[in-house]
Amino acid sequence: xxxxxxxxxxxxxxxxxxxxxxxxxxxxxxxxxxxxxxxxxxxxxxxxxxxxxxxxxxxxxxxxxxxxxxxxxxxxxxxxxxxxxxxxxxxxxxxxxxxxxxxxxxxxxxxxxxxxxxxxxxxxxxxxxxxxxxxxxxxxxxxxxxxxxxxxxxxxxxxxxxxxxxxxxxxxxxxxxxxxxxxxxxxxxxxxxxxxxxxxxxxxxxxxxxxxxxxxxxxxxxxxxxxxxxxxxxxxxxxxxxx
Amino acid sequence: xxxxxxxxxxxxxxxxxxxxxxxxxxxxxxxxxxxxxxxxxxxxxxxxxxxxxxxxxxxxxxxxxxxxxxxxxxxxxxxxxxxxxxxxxxxxxxxxxxxxxxxxxxxxxxxxxxxxxxxxxxxxxxxxxxxxxxxxxxxxxxxxxxxxxxxxxxxxxxxxxxxxxxxxxxxxxxxxxxxxxxxxxxxxxxxxxxxxxxxxxxxxxxxxxxxxxxxxxxxxxxxxxxxxxxxxxxxxxxxxxxxxxxxxxxxxxxxxxxxxxxxxxxxxxxxxxxxxxxxxx
Numbered sequence: 248x249x250x251x252x253x254x255x256x257x258x259x260x261x262x263x264x265x266x267x268x269x270x271x272x273x274x275x276x277x278x279x280x281x282x283x284x285x286x287x288x289x290x291x292x293x294x295x296x297x298x299x300x301x302x303x304x305x306x307x308x309x310x311x312x313x314x315x316x317x318x319x320x321x322x323x324x325x326x327x328x329x330x331x332x333x334x335x336x337x338x339x340x341x342x343x344x345x346x347x348x349x350x351x352x353x354x355x356x357x358x359x360x361x362x363x364x365x366x367x368x369x370x371x372x373x374x375x376x377x378x379x380x381x382x383x384x385x386x387x388x389x390x391x392x393x394x395x396x397x398x399x400x401x402x403x404x405x406x407x408x409x410x411x412x413x414x415x416x417x418x419x420x421x422x423x424x425x426x427x428x429x430x431x432x433x434x435x436x437x438x439x440x441x442x443x444x445x446x447x448x449x450x451x452x453x454x455x456x457x458x459x460x461x462x463x464x465x466x467x468x469x470x471x472x473x474x475x476x477x478x479x480x481x482x483x484x485x486x487x488x489x490x
Numbered sequence: 491x492x493x494x495x496x497x498x499x500x501x502x503x504x505x506x507x508x509x510x511x512x513x514x515x516x517x518x519x520x521x522x523x524x525x526x527x528x529x530x531x532x533x534x535x536x537x538x539x540x541x542x543x544x545x546x547x548x549x550x551x552x553x554x555x556x557x558x559x560x561x562x563x564x565x566x567x568x569x570x571x572x573x574x575x576x577x578x579x580x581x582x583x584x585x586x587x588x589x590x591x592x593x594x595x596x597x598x599x600x601x602x603x604x605x606x607x608x609x610x611x612x613x614x615x616x617x618x619x620x621x622x623x624x625x626x627x628x629x630x631x632x633x634x635x636x637x638x639x640x641x642x643x644x645x646x647x648x649x650x651x652x653x654x655x656x657x658x659x660x661x662x663x664x665x666x667x668x669x670x671x672x673x674x675x676x677x678x679x680x681x682x683x684x685x686x687x688x689x690x691x692x693x694x695x696x697x698x699x700x701x702x703x704x705x706x707x708x709x710x711x712x713x714x715x716x717x718x719x720x721x722x723x724x725x726x727x728x729x730x731x732x733x734x735x736x737x738x739x740x741x742x743x744x745x746x747x748x749x750x751x752x753x754x755x756x757x758x759x760x761x762x763x764x765x766x767x768x769x770x771x
Contacts, residue, residue, distance in 0.1 A: 300658065326656075335652050336527065336709055345648065348645055349661050350662050353642050353643065355645060
């Protein structure tokens, strides 16, 4: 079948401290999934496992039926925007083209076709007029679009985003979710977020992560109180949503 | 003024000094840019200072100290690269340790070597006026290495400097690239040691690049501008130090530092003016 991510009984620990345990979920073609949970609950770690930057202690993560490291070419990754180093002397176009590199990219020149396809992506994201700007000069929303463009240039089948709407205003946030929704026609999307209320209007699956995981399909959710799973504010969150 | 022009025209040591300064500026513009944008000044400092170990051993064994410096630079670049890759919280401490241990080894071997060698001072503080013809050939060779390596791996070096995760995701061998970049920096440091000595080398490596960082918008332009700036500072240092017989290395660094402070001040004014204008507009 069109299984894109298959996560089975994954356990991960940092220095003998278990961070993730018994994580199970599946992502299929055209899924749009959110990973939610409290800070320090292991969301970003889970993303790193899917990128192959970390390896599970036990259990398995398969992406396109392979070890994530072998599937990296099909993965687009949008790193956490709030902690990303935008203070680098590079313009938008070049930043995007860096994502096209491979281990045989020698010499400091880009192919014409690469430049052309980078412009096309920028047009699609409506930031082509900014191609010559320094990334440090962009506004929050523009930066986020530039990072998404960067992830898209390698034509991924799976797009992973780490907190794409942290520290942008509500207007931009809506914009970005709508943009992702339109991209979702061509690729599966997984995003890490902590604002559940908003994202649940767009996604069709949710994994709640707080050391262990709870997997929901939005269509099956009615009114679940995850007592004991979350502590504090999160116990009150209502998972029901209309699609 | 006339005396220095006379000296340049008539003395080989002055001509050698100018040529050495020119070559050093190229290497320093290229590597310095990476040191600044990747923020690895401390690691570069570790490489520079641990070179004294190699110089000391070379003196003891009676071989050309430049060879000792070269071997030590490459060794410490590789070692520091591995430390970073295996990185844990004490990376900083390990760099500091390598820094000091390298110097200590150098001091011990130098003291074991009979006789007092004035040359040691020129390695510590540099002496651009003592560059020989054979030194120039070594510098040329090292320069060619730096230039070709960076030319070939330019985009990959930029990728690991900007976003290592992305580079990894695109299948680049980030660890090997990192060690190669450190080797390029190490080789540059060996070149620069002839000019300003290993104690002062970091400022010549980083300050021209830091100045051009303020006024340029891409790494390649930054390299170009900082190479030109580096050459101007070296030449100015040479001119200023000539008549009053000051140490040229230290003079170059002081000029370097003064211009950096000036540049920061100027940049600040530019930003303020821009803000004012945008308020008016």
